[in-house]
Amino acid sequence: MLAYIIRRLLLLPILLLGVTVFVFAIFSLLSPEMRASLYLSDVPKSPDAMERIIHKYGLDQPIHIQYWQWLNQIIRGDLGWSRTAQRPVSEALLYYLPATLELSLWAMLPVILIGIWLGILSAVHQNKLIDHTLRVFALVGWSLPTFVFGLLLLMYFYAKLQWFPPGQISDWVTREVINGSFIRYTQLYTIDALLNGRLDVFWDSLRHLFLPVITLSYVQWALLLRVTRSSMLETLRQEYIMTARAKGLKESVVINKHATRNAMIPVATMGGLLLIGLLNGVVITETIFNYPGIGRWAADAAIRLDILSVVGFTLFNGVLLVVGNLIVDLLYAFIDPRVRLD
Amino acid sequence: MLFFVAIAIAAPWLAPPENPYEPYRIVRCGYTHMPQPPNGNNPLEQIWKVITKQATICEARPFGLIQSYDIYYGIIWGTRTAFFVGLVITGLNVLIGLLIGSIGAYFGRWIDEILMRITDIFLAFPFLVAAITLAAVLQPTLGRGLLTAMIALIVFGWMGYARLIRGDILAIKEREYVYAAQAVGAPHYRILLRHIIPNAIYPTLVVGSMDIGSYVLSFAALSFLGLGAEVGYADWGQMISFARDWIPRLSDHWYIVVYPGMAILLFVLGWNLIGDAFRDILDPRLKGRI
Numbered sequence: 001m002l003a004y005i006i007r008r009l010l011l012l013p014i015l016l017l018g019v020t021v022f023v024f025a026i027f028s029l030l031s032p033e034m035r036a037s038l039y040l041s042d043v044p045k046s047p048d049a050m051e052r053i054i055h056k057y058g059l060d061q062p063i064h065i066q067y068w069q070w071l072n073q074i075i076r077g078d079l080g081w082s083r084t085a086q087r088p089v090s091e092a093l094l095y096y097l098p099a100t101l102e103l104s105l106w107a108m109l110p111v112i113l114i115g116i117w118l119g120i121l122s123a124v125h126q127n128k129l130i131d132h133t134l135r136v137f138a139l140v141g142w143s144l145p146t147f148v149f150g151l152l153l154l155m156y157f158y159a160k161l162q163w164f165p166p167g168q169i170s171d172w173v174t175r176e177v178i179n180g181s182f183i184r185y186t187q188l189y190t191i192d193a194l195l196n197g198r199l200d201v202f203w204d205s206l207r208h209l210f211l212p213v214i215t216l217s218y219v220q221w222a223l224l225l226r227v228t229r230s231s232m233l234e235t236l237r238q239e240y241i242m243t244a245r246a247k248g249l250k251e252s253v254v255i256n257k258h259a260t261r262n263a264m265i266p267v268a269t270m271g272g273l274l275l276i277g278l279l280n281g282v283v284i285t286e287t288i289f290n291y292p293g294i295g296r297w298a299a300d301a302a303i304r305l306d307i308l309s310v311v312g313f314t315l316f317n318g319v320l321l322v323v324g325n326l327i328v329d330l331l332y333a334f335i336d337p338r339v340r341l342d
Numbered sequence: 343m344l345f346f347v348a349i350a351i352a353a354p355w356l357a358p359p360e361n362p363y364e365p366y367r368i369v370r371c372g373y374t375h376m377p378q379p380p381n382g383n384n385p386l387e388q389i390w391k392v393i394t395k396q397a398t399i400c401e402a403r404p405f406g407l408i409q410s411y412d413i414y415y416g417i418i419w420g421t422r423t424a425f426f427v428g429l430v431i432t433g434l435n436v437l438i439g440l441l442i443g444s445i446g447a448y449f450g451r452w453i454d455e456i457l458m459r460i461t462d463i464f465l466a467f468p469f470l471v472a473a474i475t476l477a478a479v480l481q482p483t484l485g486r487g488l489l490t491a492m493i494a495l496i497v498f499g500w501m502g503y504a505r506l507i508r509g510d511i512l513a514i515k516e517r518e519y520v521y522a523a524q525a526v527g528a529p530h531y532r533i534l535l536r537h538i539i540p541n542a543i544y545p546t547l548v549v550g551s552m553d554i555g556s557y558v559l560s561f562a563a564l565s566f567l568g569l570g571a572e573v574g575y576a577d578w579g580q581m582i583s584f585a586r587d588w589i590p591r592l593s594d595h596w597y598i599v600v601y602p603g604m605a606i607l608l609f610v611l612g613w614n615l616i617g618d619a620f621r622d623i624l625d626p627r628l629k630g631r632i
Binding site: 015018019021022023026027029030034139140142143144145146147148151152154155156158159160166276279280283284287288290298299301302303305307310311313314317318321322 | 459462463464466467468469470471472474475476477478479480481482483555559562563566567568569579582585586589590591592593594596599600602603606607610611614615
């Protein structure tokens with residue numbers, strides 16, 4: 001186990017370096033003038049301003065020296081200026097991250113628990129009505145674009161019923177934050193509300209989170225349901241399940257104790273895919289629900305061709321995914337000892 | 343699915359373009375920004391009027407207007423866009439995957455190692471996020487359009503196929519007939535093209551066909567974010583993006599989301615069902631299981 005962990009950890013810096021090389025390669029598709037103009041925050045006042053910026057950022061140097069300079073910059077946390085956020089890119093990331101974190105945390109738990117539960121339900125009742133219904137549910141979830149689903153939810157629950165508004169929080173809470181009667185300890189509204197002992201704020205925050213969480217979750221439910229179902233069916237055919245039943249164990253014990261545990265092993269490999277789905281999903285979901293997280297910021301930046309922000313966002317995602325995959329793989333090796341051998 | 347094929351083929355009759363040389367420009371009726379509701383309660387009746395030339399599209403307005411673009415027209419011609427985008431992206435992705443995967447697997451050793459590490463790095467980014475970035479970077483050079491978004495989706499789409507074909511080729515290249523071909527001195531490209539790839543390609547093709555729907559989805563997402571087809575182009579994702587301006591009033595203007603949304607849903611659903619059927623035929627053991 002230790003050797004496996006060390007081997008994977010040694011790969012980490014190499015992959016991270018690869019990620020930066022790659023992002024830089026995309027970035028350098030732009031001509032030096034274009035890249036220089038990204039670093040300008042104002043219209044240049046003198047004719048040689050552009051030349052000076054090109055020189056300052058080494059954009060007239062050979063490509064490997066440019067990369068080296070750029071790498072040094074990003075290691076120092078200097079990702080440039082985000083026009084969209086009107087602050088440096090690295091600050092913008094930190095500024096928008098808590099909202100996305102809150103959304104993801106609320107989405108992750110229901111996704112995993114409900115998705116797995118639906119998959120087991122579907123497998124246990126194979127070819128019965130509930131199974132067919134759930135399979136249609138999964139197929140539709142797999143085929144329906146996130147943005148259409150989100151807009152349909154908004155159409156019904158916001159435009160028609162006025163139950164769940166878009167955005168992150170109501171205006172009256174924002175006013176209280178500004179005048180200081182509501183203190184933001186963690187930047188996560190739901191947790192802050194509890195720390196402040198304000199159930200009304202907690203409730204307001206939940207109302208805003210509900211629809212984005214559902215939107216983010218539907219595709220993931222579809223994915224998890226399919227994988228859990230097929231893995232569970234495979235497991236239920238194993239001989240030890242027959243043995244367990246032959247011993248006269250209750251069906252619930254057979255399902256919960258014997259089958260589910262083993263059926264979860266392939267499901268655990270889905271961790272990486274779920275993370276990718278989440279990272280992709282927040283961009284679209286936050287955009288539709290006007291939820292001020294990093295996803296909406298990146299989408300806004302992409303439309304405005306605020307390339308520095310987009311590049312910073314991609315870099316962040318790449319690093320997150322590489323580290324996330326490492327954690328998932330280590331957890332997987334922990335669950336299933338067979339993995340460590342190869 | 344045949345239904346969509348029929349629509350794509352019959353588009354010029356179902357929705358006669360205003361300007362025959364630019365059929366993918368959605369017909370505009372007037373210049374108002376406001377969505378206009380469908381004409382009458384029975385869209386089929388209005389469509390029939392258009393087909394039989396009793397009314398122009400602007401008079402019939404079967405699915406309503408958004409920013410004075412006719413939604414019906416956009417959906418009909420958008421079918422062609424969807425087929426084009428889905429098939430080209432998938433085709434090129436499979437081709438690139440095939441190239442990289444087969445070269446890596448056949449020559450093995452350091453070539454394989456380098457190609458697979460490159461694949462790993464491409465896989466280190468969430469697909470859609472990476473595609474958004476590339477589309478944004480390419481836009482100043484290539485402009486906004488189908489091409490930009492398609493390139494973005496192709497650059498980040500081939501890795502799965504490369505890995506799949508690599509695995510299959512690794513198994514096949516140890517077969518006797520490959521050794522035989524090598525023994526008689528056949529050149530590498532010939533062994534690869536004539537003996538190995540034809541025997542290893544089917545799983546990759548099947549997976550590719552199952553992915554067409556998801557590429558159409560990803561393309562629609564890019565269009566929706568404003569990084570795909572240009573405004574006014576007959577593309578479903580781009581049409582839905584108009585709805586973002588009308589969110590508080592969507593219950594009145596439901597048709598601007600529901601009709602294009604239905605088109606995407608049914609199209610992707612169709613491809614996914616075909617993919618499932620394909621897999622059942624090739625692997626009956628899994629029938630009805632996944």
